[in-house]
Amino acid sequence: MQSVLNALRVLEEVAGRQPIGVAELARVMELPKSSVQRALQTLHTAGWLCPADGTPTRWQVTAKALQIGRRATGELDLRDAAVPVMEELRRQTGETIHLAVPEGGRVILVERLETSQPVRIVLPLGQDLPAHASANGKAVLAASPAEALERYLAEGLARYTDTTITEPRLLLAELAEVRRRGYATNGGEWRSDVSAVAAAVIGRGGVPVASLSVNVPASRATDDSRAVHGALVSAAAKRLGVVLGARG
Template sequence: MQNVLNALRVLEEVAARQPIGVAELARAMDLPKSSVQRALLTLHTAGWLRQAGGAPTRWLVTAKALQVGRQATGELGLRDAAVPVMEELRRQTGETVHLAVPEGGRVILVERLETSQPVRIVLPLGQDLPAHASANGKAVLAASPAEALESYLAEGLARYTDTTIVEPRRLLDELAEIRRRGYATNSGEWRSDVSAVASAVIGGLGLPVASISVNVPASRATDASQTEHGALVSAAAKRLGVALGARG
């Protein structure tokens, strides 16, 4: 039983710190290197971990973890419906398009279609985004029930950059504007180099099940492009919601 628990802990730590070597992992977990090495090899054999290459050996989580997570939450069906909509949005904007799902007060990036432009925003699948400091997150918050929003505000609003909204009243005002406008914006509120617009995808029960965003480097974002992308991403989110069973 302890070996199984160690392996699961190692998987979680690698996911949080990847790429990471056995010595660093053993220190972080306060376990003998031999125990960590056994767990790494077991997870590698089972297909959960892979070597990053180079020396010394460092470890990464494989796509198997994301696949299992998607199956557990029903995201495979969401992705199947979302990808054609995302492809059309990428064609319209020429920029990177993200699909994220709400989870525990944050939103998790589950699909990405990249721009062909040389300067781009690159975020790994599985990246979690703060709800109040990202376009995807604010879009979801704006579409969430009042009790969910109250619970989120009760946890406090962490600051990530100089432009992060950390005052509850100011965030509530912004969410009201998002509802009126139909899309959320982010201009460096989580990472100073990231700008995005996003709209919530409303499922059959009238609740936000995902959000779609167009993401650009802050250096390429303008007020005009945000307005244009906002209208396109709002329409894309509505099409996906209808595909998932929401009322058109």
């Protein structure tokens, strides 16, 4: 039983820290390197993990974990509906488009359409983002019920960069602005090199089921481009919400 629990813990740690090596995993999990190595090999044999960049020293989660998660939450249907909308949004903006879903106070990237530009933002599918420090997350928070927002604030607002919002009153003011203009922005609040605009996709019952974002390197983001991309992503999120409602 302990070996099974160790393997599941390893899977969770790799998903949150990928790519990661045996020594670092053993340190953060406070387990012997031999135990971690056995768990990694078991998960690799089962198809849950694979070596990052083809090297056996660092590990990452495979698409199998993402597919299981999608089946569990119905994200496959969401993806089917979202991809045509994302393709149109990419055509309009020429930038990378992400689809994310809320989970446990964070947002998880579940689909990506990449830009053709040589300088781009590359985030792995399955990457989880802090809600208060990402455009996708702030879009979801702004559309969430008051009790859900209160629970999130009660857990504290971690700092990731110099521009991360860590004071509840400032975040509440930011979310009010998101509701007013219809989209959220991120100017290096999670990673200093990442800039994005995002809008929540509202499902049946009036709650956010996903968010769409336009992601650009911070060096390429301007006030004008944020406004243009914000209007486009807001319209795209509304179209996706209509599609999901029709399917439902």
